[in-house]
Each structure stands twice: as structure tokens, then as C-alpha cells.
Amino acid sequence: MGIYDKLFNIQQQLNAPKNQRNNFGNYNYRSCEDILEAVKPLLRENKCVLKLSDEIIYTEGRYHVKATATLTDVETGEKEWATGLAREEESKKGMDGSQITGASSSYARKYALNGLFCIDDNKDSDSTNTHGKEGKSSTTNLSAAQIRRLYTLANNAGYDKAKIEQMISTKYKKDIKALTKVEYDHVCNGLEGKK
Incomplete structure (x- = not known):
């Protein structure tokens, strides 16, 4: 085994x-x-x-x-x-x-x-x-630096830009820029694990 x-x-x-x-x-x-x-x-x-x-x-x-x-x-x-x-x-x-x-x-x-x-x-x-912070960071759009990081992690994990965008759209029913911080962290942690 x-x-x-x-x-x-x-x-x-x-x-x-x-x-x-x-x-x-x-x-x-x-x-x-x-x-x-x-x-x-x-x-x-x-x-x-x-x-x-x-x-x-x-x-x-x-x-x-x-x-x-x-x-x-x-x-x-x-x-x-x-x-x-x-x-x-x-x-x-x-x-x-x-x-x-x-x-x-x-x-x-x-x-x-x-x-x-x-x-x-x-x-x-x-x-x-969110400990009562729903109106703050949980719904704030991602920064350009965060989006670049996500694309870099995706590339390192073997996904091109179109593929990761399609995967996020399928799972979260939204564009990458509209991800919450929790969703962003979840995606990044998953991509980190694929390296």
C-alpha cells in the first residue's frame, strides 16, 4: 500500500x-x-x-x-x-x-x-x-496587489489567468475583484497547497 x-x-x-x-x-x-x-x-x-x-x-x-x-x-x-x-x-x-x-x-x-x-x-x-465587521473588510473589493498575488499563485499552481477566473466564477458566482477577504484567503490557501 x-x-x-x-x-x-x-x-x-x-x-x-x-x-x-x-x-x-x-x-x-x-x-x-x-x-x-x-x-x-x-x-x-x-x-x-x-x-x-x-x-x-x-x-x-x-x-x-x-x-x-x-x-x-x-x-x-x-x-x-x-x-x-x-x-x-x-x-x-x-x-x-x-x-x-x-x-x-x-x-x-x-x-x-x-x-x-x-x-x-x-x-x-x-x-x-466577521465578528460584526460585515460592512468593512469582508466585502471590500480586492486591491490590485492582492489580485496580482492571486494570479501569481495560480500561475505557480499551473493555472492560466482564464482558467483561474473561470474556476472562481464557477465556485463563487462572481468576478475575482468582487471576492471577499475570506474567499480570497481561501482561494490563495488552496493555490498555495497546489505548488
Whole structure:
């Protein structure tokens, strides 16, 4: 049995319910730790090792944490991986710099794990909750720099401009410029995982 058979088994059996509660936003969510606890028995059963790593990258004038989740078949050494990206906030009330980086790391790792194990957070309030900011950044049109970044990520993932525009139009029923920040982040994280 190769890495894809084992990954298939893990994806089919993995159950990571949303056991965490955000009372402020009034929604349930799953954390990176929840996914890790749920996957550990499946890793043992399938003779695989999971490794998470982070890289700090600087793009578009901001720091981002790029997390990589790598699944390795212990028997063959074959690997499969996915990445997730989270932007560090410049400041966050009550948090120092290391806490901000740690929170970004957790978020990026969660989305790398989501990509690797086919966990769909589209209906997860954690990915759609705006904490009462619906009139602000969630509906603001994307900047020219964000659109350039999206096209660059698409190109690196093997999609030309027409193909990524068609994919976004099919999925979101709108033009790239009209994507919300949450939708934009979701598309970029998916493209990062395809590299």
C-alpha cells in the first residue's frame, strides 16, 4: 500500500468534530489540536508520520506564516504535503509579538491540515465569521496587489489567468475583484497547497 492509499484511508476515517466554542461569535469550530488528536490513531494504524513546520515569509508588505503539513509513509518513505498561509496582524490587543506569530502559526497549520486531510471548513463559522465587521473588510473589493498575488499563485499552481477566473466564477458566482477577504484567503490557501 502506497502513500495515496494510506492518505485515502486516513481521509475517509478522520472525524474531527467542532468541539470548541466561540461565545463571542456564537459558533463552534475545530482547532489545529483537535485535528491532531483525531488523526493520531489513524497515523499509527496506517504506519505514517505527520510533521508540521512553519516558515515566515514577507510578501506584499506583510509577514505571513506559511505552514506545511507533511505525511510520510514509514514503510516506503513516500511523502505528500499541503500548505496553509496566515497573515500576521501588525498588532492585536493583549498580545505580544510572539503570541501573534503563534496564533498565525496555529491558523496556518489548521488550514494545511484541512488541505491534506480534505477537511472542508467552508461551512465553518471560523472561516466565515466577521465578528460584526460585515460592512468593512469582508466585502471590500480586492486591491490590485492582492489580485496580482492571486494570479501569481495560480500561475505557480499551473493555472492560466482564464482558467483561474473561470474556476472562481464557477465556485463563487462572481468576478475575482468582487471576492471577499475570506474567499480570497481561501482561494490563495488552496493555490498555495497546489505548488
